[in-house]
């Protein structure tokens with residue numbers, strides 16, 4: 910299972926940072942965030958596939974709805990393209 914990071918798990922990535930562990934500016938590169946967002950989306954896709962196995966066609970499933978809404982938000986906010994997800 911891939912470890913999914915949240916903001917607190919990122920270390921400062923500024924080139925001239927003096928102390929990455931304690932830096933309060935915590936400059937994070939956009940590409941790092943996007944890469945993490947892609948991991949979150951792939952994790953959601955795994956969960957969706959699992960959920961789909963037991964899902965009764967046509968039945969409303971709040972877990973699937975929730976996963977889809979979350980996936981949509983992450984994709985939109987981090988500007989993730991289909992090409993980035995295909996990697």
Ligand SMILES: [Zn+2]
Nearest residue numbers: 921923926932
């Ligand atoms: Zn720093």
